[in-house]
Amino acid sequence: MTTETLTRRALIEGPWVWTGTEMRQRQAEWTYRLTEAELDEIDAAVAAVRARGLDLAAITRDDFPLPRLGPVLDRLRREVVAGRGFVLLRGMRVVSRALEETATAYWGVGAYFGHARSQNAKGHLLGHVYDLGQGLSATNPNLRSYATNEGQKFHIDRCDVVALLCLRRAKSGGLSTIVSSMAVHNEMARRRPDLLDRLYRPLPVDRRGEVPEGKAPFYEAPVFNEHAGNVSVLYSRLHIGSSQRFPEARRLTSEDVAALDMIGELANDPELRLDMDFQPGDIQFLHNHTILHSRSAYEDWPEIERRRHLLRLWLCPPDARPLPPVFAECYGGVEIGDRGGIVCKDTRLHAPLTPA
Numbered sequence: 001m002t003t004e005t006l007t008r009r010a011l012i013e014g015p016w017v018w019t020g021t022e023m024r025q026r027q028a029e030w031t032y033r034l035t036e037a038e039l040d041e042i043d044a045a046v047a048a049v050r051a052r053g054l055d056l057a058a059i060t061r062d063d064f065p066l067p068r069l070g071p072v073l074d075r076l077r078r079e080v081v082a083g084r085g086f087v088l089l090r091g092m093r094v095v096s097r098a099l100e101e102t103a104t105a106y107w108g109v110g111a112y113f114g115h116a117r118s119q120n121a122k123g124h125l126l127g128h129v130y131d132l133g134q135g136l137s138a139t140n141p142n143l144r145s146y147a148t149n150e151g152q153k154f155h156i157d158r159c160d161v162v163a164l165l166c167l168r169r170a171k172s173g174g175l176s177t178i179v180s181s182m183a184v185h186n187e188m189a190r191r192r193p194d195l196l197d198r199l200y201r202p203l204p205v206d207r208r209g210e211v212p213e214g215k216a217p218f219y220e221a222p223v224f225n226e227h228a229g230n231v232s233v234l235y236s237r238l239h240i241g242s243s244q245r246f247p248e249a250r251r252l253t254s255e256d257v258a259a260l261d262m263i264g265e266l267a268n269d270p271e272l273r274l275d276m277d278f279q280p281g282d283i284q285f286l287h288n289h290t291i292l293h294s295r296s297a298y299e300d301w302p303e304i305e306r307r308r309h310l311l312r313l314w315l316c317p318p319d320a321r322p323l324p325p326v327f328a329e330c331y332g333g334v335e336i337g338d339r340g341g342i343v344c345k346d347t348r349l350h351a352p353l354t355p356a
Contacts, residue, residue, distance in 0.1 A: 007197050009189050012231055015083045016290040017182045020274035023084075030084060032076060034091040038069040043093070046104045056100075056107055057116070057125050057351040064108035073112035076285070080113070080161060081317050085287035086178060092281040094167050099353055106165045106283070106311055107351070113285060114315035116351075117159050117341030120144065121210040123348045127312035128355035129164065131300055141242050142209035146312070147355075151297035154179065154267040155236035156288040158330050159314035159340035163285045166278035170308035173298030176276040176284065179267045181233045181292045185224060187266050188259075195259040199223040204243035204250050205236070205330070212332065213345045218243045219329040220250070223263070227324035232289035234330055237264060267292055278310070289321060309355070316340045 023030060034042075045064045054063060066073065076087045089109070094102050103126060110116065116125040129146045137145040145152050149170075154177075164176070188196035202220035211217050223235045237260055243249045252260075266272060276284060286293055300307050316339055323334045331339045 006194055007200070008193050009185075009196055009200070011186045011189055012182045014182070016085045016180060016287075017186060018084055018180050019183055019272050020179070021271050023274045030079075030086060031088045031090060032072070034069070034089065038066075038072075039091065039093055041066050041068050042105050042109065045108055046101055049104060049108070050101075055351075056104060056353075057349065059104070059107055059111065061111040064111055066108075066112070069109075070112060073109065077113045077161075077317060078319070080285050080287045081320055085180065085290040087285050088276065089283040089285070090279070090281060092165060092283060094165070094281050099167075102165075102167065103311060103351070103353055106313070109283070110163055110313045110315055113161055113163065113313075114317035114320075115337070117314040117316055117339075118343055118347060118349055119157075119312065119314050120342055121344040121347055122356075123343070123350055124352055124356075125313075125349055126351035126353070127314070128352070129310035129312050130307065130355040132355060137208075137238065141206065141245065144208070145238070149174075149298050149300055149308075152293075152295040153237045154264060154292040154294045155238065156181075156233055156292060157314060158342060159288060160317055160320045161285060161287055161315040162293075163283055163313040163315060164278070165311040166280050166282045167309040167311060168280060168306060169278065170298035171301045173296050174278075174308055175296040176278060176293065177268075177273050177295070178276070178286060178291050178293045179273045180290060181235070181267075182231065182290050183272055184263060184266045184292070185231065187269075187272070188262060192259075192262060195255065195262055196224070198255050198259045199263075200226070202326075203240050203252070203256060204246075205234070206239045206241075206243040206245070208239060208242065210342050210344060212343060215329075218246055218249050221326045221329055225324050225326060228322040230289070230321050232321065232323060232327070233292070234327065235263065235292060263292075267294070289323075314341055
């Protein structure tokens, strides 16, 4: 402990505090399987927007009417942004279907959760989680881990809600793991309030080469941020660790490292974490402010047409929580309905249909 005054943080309460043990026994509460009637409704909406010749990135919720399914998606969105923080939607039609049709269906469903945001400096509004064979992000600070087959440490994405649609599974591995960052917070409060207190103070965070115009290549922000009655999380161990490549970034102390190590240990605790083994057609929606997620390394198929492939959306919902000003460093702003994503000097917003 340091000589600074220790602030003992109150335990967080609410539906966003949960354990993996609890959720494994309550799978029906966080899983929704689409009915044939709902799938037909999605297909009709896809056919309508394609008949109009709309560009994928231009499709809005109003362009994609879902009279039967829409109210269900609104309820699920509220579960994500104001409830437990996640939902698994199952049964999207993806097998033996043209990627453009699948992407349109996914985009249209995603529009009920929020507006799409840029996922990288290239302006990709539709992301492809796919191994491009360009190395590892652990050794290349300008390579994003979603473009590799490596395991990912627990982190949040730079948006309110992240969605993943599974098109194809890997030969082995690639397990998705989530954890309530609020439950992690509470365990730290019980066991090591001194380390928790450290995470309410700023730490350096690497932008990993995607630097908005006028910004430094790293910024400082706390992991846990209290604002307007909520605690919201900004966390990536990879990005915090790689900030140390900049001589001008503040050096991480032994207390910083111990606090970050404890987050990783608790997030991996079988009692707290929840594993999901995606099946083709599954869509996972996560609330980044209350959920951390990771992925195990995977071995892919040798055939290109069988390789693991997920589609990703970063979404900005209209009913999101207020965020403190420091989030603007990561989200580009804090205005509800218009925040999140990565925009740099030459970014051009578009929705590519192939990994790149």
